[in-house]
Amino acid sequence: MVDWKNPPRLFIPGPVKVNDDVLQQLARPTLAHRGKEYAQLHSETVDMLKKILFTEQNVFLSTSSASGIWEAAIRNCVAPDETVLCTMCGAFSDKWAAVAKSCGRKVEELKVDWGKPILPEMLDEKLAAGKYAAVTLVHNETSTGLTNPVREISEMMKEKYPDVLVFVDSVSGMVGLPMHFDELGWDVAFASVQKAFAIPPGFAVAVVSDRAIEKSKNIPGRGYYFNFELWAKSAEKSQTLVTPSVQHIMALNYQCKKILAEGIENVWDRHKQMGDFVRSWAKEKFALFCDEKYASNTLTAVKNTRSINVAETISAVQQKHNTIFGNGYGKLKEQTFRIAHMGDITLDDLKELLGWLDEENG
Numbered sequence: 266m267v268d269w270k271n272p273p274r275l276f277i278p279g280p281v282k283v284n285d286d287v288l289q290q291l292a293r294p295t296l297a298h299r300g301k302e303y304a305q306l307h308s309e310t311v312d313m314l315k316k317i318l319f320t321e322q323n324v325f326l327s328t329s330s331a332s333g334i335w336e337a338a339i340r341n342c343v344a345p346d347e348t349v350l351c352t353m354c355g356a357f358s359d360k361w362a363a364v365a366k367s368c369g370r371k372v373e374e375l376k377v378d379w380g381k382p383i384l385p386e387m388l389d390e391k392l393a394a395g396k397y398a399a400v401t402l403v404h405n406e407t408s409t410g411l412t413n414p415v416r417e418i419s420e421m422m423k424e425k426y427p428d429v430l431v432f433v434d435s436v437s438g439m440v441g442l443p444m445h446f447d448e449l450g451w452d453v454a455f456a457s458v459q460k461a462f463a464i465p466p467g468f469a470v471a472v473v474s475d476r477a478i479e480k481s482k483n484i485p486g487r488g489y490y491f492n493f494e495l496w497a498k499s500a501e502k503s504q505t506l507v508t509p510s511v512q513h514i515m516a517l518n519y520q521c522k523k524i525l526a527e528g529i530e531n532v533w534d535r536h537k538q539m540g541d542f543v544r545s546w547a548k549e550k551f552a553l554f555c556d557e558k559y560a561s562n563t564l565t566a567v568k569n570t571r572s573i574n575v576a577e578t579i580s581a582v583q584q585k586h587n588t589i590f591g592n593g594y595g596k597l598k599e600q601t602f603r604i605a606h607m608g609d610i611t612l613d614d615l616k617e618l619l620g621w622l623d624e625e626n627g
């Protein structure tokens with residue numbers, strides 16, 4: 266049984282630790298979702314997100330996890346006879362390609378080994394040789410702890426392939442890593458809130474370009490729940506299409522205020538400091554799973570160079586300190602382990618965790 270007075274401390278790469286003041290937002294009385302007070306909460310939250318994500322385009326609040334937006338991007342913006350180029354460099358980017366196929370779209374794969382980045386020249390070569398409606402990119406591969414060079418990729422695409430839509434999964438990137446949506450020419454970018462927003466799971470934020478919404482109007486079979494055109498119509502009234510999780514929006518509003526008070530650039534710097542700290546420990550005691558140039562500032566995948574028993578270490582740290590960190594993802598289980606350093610996790614939290622790991626493994 267969980268001891269609710271002393272719940273487990275989470276260092277898995279999502280859901281991450283949620284502070285008590287944020288949790289309290291989820292216990293506030295609800296609002297009528299078609300009422301004036303809700304509309305104020307909605308529009309204030311969207312306005313703050315626009316500042317945080319550097320966009321003047323459409324920010325949507327979705328009562329779903331982020332996987333819903335994987336599907337939404339494909340179903341709204343890629344016609345059944347068009348092809349989407351899916352870049353694949355880990356479990357989540359691989360899954361997005363599978364989702365695109367499951368939506369009945371034609372998929373071309375650009376695949377690299379897990380732990381390697383997608384580079385602009387790889388995409389350039391592929392895009393030059395075929396005709397694609399859109400590209401899918403993962404900003405931060407949570408399975409490998411890798412940040413793709415999305416700025417360089419976006420600059421290349423803006424210059425050479427301006428008509429190809431750019432869809433970016435920033436689930437474990439948004440807020441923790443720089444994102445300038447409009448400047449980079451992106452069309453859809455999204456995250457669920459259980460990562461760097463440090464809110465309990467069950468909600469997602471999506472940014473959608475005007476041109477993506479325009480294009481969606483002519484795509485058949487978009488469905489209802491994730492329909493961008495309908496979302497945009499509701500957003501004009503500062504509402505969502507369906508009854509939203511109002512309390513998640515209260516928590517999001519609260520976190521956005523804190524982010525803006527700190528300054529988004531400072532938030533990114535804080536994540537970098539935590540990333541540097543965990544990386545220097547990992548390099549001293551083990552090794553990094555991916556090339557340091559692409560190592561993420563929101564989580565670290567540590568290469569298990571000493572062949573420790575990761576599952577046993579996780580279980581020992583859980584028993585002794587009521588704290589959980591992540592094993593490697595999927596086929597990387599035991600070969601790697603993952604430590605989150607995003608959201609409201611602090612350097613002091615990380616010092617404590619790494620101290621315990623040292624106690625377990627010397």
Ligand SMILES: Cc1ncc(COP(=O)(O)O)c(C=O)c1O
Nearest residue numbers: 330331332357407434436437457
């Ligand atoms: C990079 C990435 N994309 C997508 C997802 C799926 O997000 P959700 O579980 O919120 O649907 C995750 C979940 O961890 C993720 O890390």
